[in-house]
Amino acid sequence: MHMSPDEIIFWQLGFIKLNATIVYTWGLMLLLSVSSIWITRKLSGEIERSRWQNLLEIIVTAITQQIEDVGLHHPKKYIGFLGTLFLFVAIASLCTILPGYEAPTGSLSTTAALALCVFVAVPLFGIQEQGLAGYLKSYLSPTIIMLPFNLISEVSRTLALAVRLFGNMMSGAMIMGILLAITPFVFPVVMTALGLLTGMVQAYIFFILATVYIAAATRTGKAQPLQSQH
Amino acid sequence: MLVDWFTVGAQTLNFLILVWLLKRFLYRPILDAIDSREKKIAATLAGADMKKAEALEERDDYVRKNAEFEQQRAVLMQDSIEEAKKQGQTLMDEARKLADALSEKRRSALQQEQQAIRADISRMTREEVFAISRKVLSDLAGIELEARMVEVFTKKLASLDEPLKTFTDAFTHNHTLKISHDSVLVRSTFELTAEQKGAIQEILHKLVSDANKPSDFSIRFETTQALISGIEMIANGRKIVWSINDYVDTLEKSVSALWTDAPDAKMSTHTMDAVSGSQVPGSQLSGSQISEKSVADNPIAGKSE
Structure with a gap:
């Protein structure tokens, strides 16, 4: 039994190896890209539109709305990063219904990579919004004494992001493996359904936390409400 | 080791590539399509608002024009009604005048027709009366009556001056006229006896010689x-008559004259051309039994006066 899909290695050449995490990630990338290209190849700007376009529009507008609700006033600027986080984690969880599939998010390497991306993206967006000085000053708020705590918070929340997602996804897969060994009928199906729900919740949590971090980093000196302006 | 750092790097790269791919093929087209649709909807709504405003303006304009039209229509209708009333009154007056004129004409024609019928009846009655009178008198006439009349004729001839003078003037009225042997004609109903003829010749010669x-x-x-x-x-061209026919003629002329005068006096409205007559010469002499007349178609005198 594998703790992580990293352990399933298809090909290796020294340091370079092609494990299941990378392969399934490529698979997900291919699925998302091809379906996006296929659906958006004949987009309609009119009132009438296809069902798939309607589905994508619902997803995109829902993400945009969530970003705005958290307090980012220009959601289109952040949707590329935050939306992809949500979609990748959500699709990776949804695909667990496919037999033989290992969710890449069940690998700590993947979740660490995503958390690292958030870890880098937050200061980038913050600096872009407030400037370097303004962003750095945010570490000193409300007082300089808080600087170490802010720095610890910055690292720890990134670690928490990675471990939380990895723990949830890995535990789901582990429970499924154990249940399949103990009660091979019915119960694993229920657990799989529960795992889908857990995966969606985790995707939402990962996405919303990243959004909150970026929102906190991009907020200027004046406090801004988190509520969206409908 | 749960974390494979190569995998971490690869997944980071994979994630960044996926971000770019989805940004390029998913978010941008979808958001552009949404923006495009929103712009179109906004434009449509703006157009609808503009059209609504125009429609409201046109409706107000229409309502105003409709009110004006209704007002004008009411005025025109009122004018038309009044004009029609006037026209109707005029036509009614004209029709009444025409009807009156026609009625008057018919009444006049009826009166004329009644008058003509009455005149015809009167004339026929008169003619019948005189025809019967003539017939009766003719049936009663005889030699004795004739002899008595000749006698009276000769006496009257001797006693009356004015007609006699007129009669004798006839012999000299035209100097160029030569009195021939048959220049005096004496006509009677019955053949006169020799005495009667001789008496007449005698008195004529006496009268002429006296004159x-x-x-x-x-x-x-x-x-x-x-x-x-x-x-x-x-x-x-002159004649002296003593006859029953002359009596009847005189009476007939007198009655005709009465008929001519009396209706004219009574009828003030219209003339009675159908029965109008002329004064009959000699009618003034109806009182005397001997009348003197001019004879247009006298075979003896070739020319009348």
Whole structure:
């Protein structure tokens, strides 16, 4: 039994190896890209539109709305990063219904990579919004004494992001493996359904936390409400 | 080791690539399509608002024009009604005038027709009365009556001055006229006896000689039924008549004259052309039994006066 899909290695050449995490990630990338290209190849700007376009529009507008609700006033600027986080984690969880599939998010390497991306993206967006000085000053708020705590918070929340997602996804897969060994009928199906729900919740949590971090980093000196302006 | 750092790097790269891919093929097209649709909807709504505003304006304009039209229509209708009333009154007056004129004309024509019928009936009655009178008198006439009439004729001839003078003037009225032997014609209904003829010749010669007129004329005697009973003497367009026919003629003329005068006096509205007549010469002499007339178609006198 594998703790992580990293352990399933298809090909290796020294340091370079092609494990299941990378392969399934490529698979997900291919699925998302091809379906996006296929659906958006004949987009309609009119009132009438296809069902798939309607589905994508619902997803995109829902993400945009969530970003705005958290307090980012220009959601289109952040949707590329935050939306992809949500979609990748959500699709990776949804695909667990496919037999033989290992969710890449069940690998700590993947979740660490995503958390690292958030870890880098937050200061980038913050600096872009407030400037370097303004962003750095945010570490000193409300007082300089808080600087170490802010720095610890910055690292720890990134670690928490990675471990939380990895723990949830890995535990789901582990429970499924154990249940399949103990009660091979019915119960694993229920657990799989529960795992889908857990995966969606985790995707939402990962996405919303990243959004909150970026929102906190991009907020200027004046406090801004988190509520969206409908 | 749960974390494979190569995998971490690869997944980071994979994630960044996926971000770019989805940004390029998913978010941008979808968001662009949404923006495009929103712009179109906004434009449509703006157009609808503009059209609504125009429609409201046009509706107000229409309502205003409709009100004006209704007002004008009411005014025109009122004018038309008044004009029609006037026209109707005018036509009614004209029709009434025409009807009155026609009625008057019909009444006049009816009166004329009644008058004509009455005149015809009167004339026919008169003619019938006189025809019957003539017939009766003709049936009653006889030699004795004739002799008595000749006698009276000769007496009247001797006693009356004015007609006699007129009669004798006939012999000299036209100097160029030569009195021939048959220049005096005496006509009677029955053949006169020799005494009667001699008495007449005698008194004529006496009258002419008394009047200092040439007396070389002859007397011709004829009989005629036209006199019914009586005698007449004709000379040079003049005649002296003593006959029942003359009585009847005189009476007829008098009645005709009465008929002519009386309706004219009574009828003030219209003339009675159908029964109008002329004054009959000699009617003034109806009181006397002897009348003197001019004879247009006298065979003896070739020319009348």
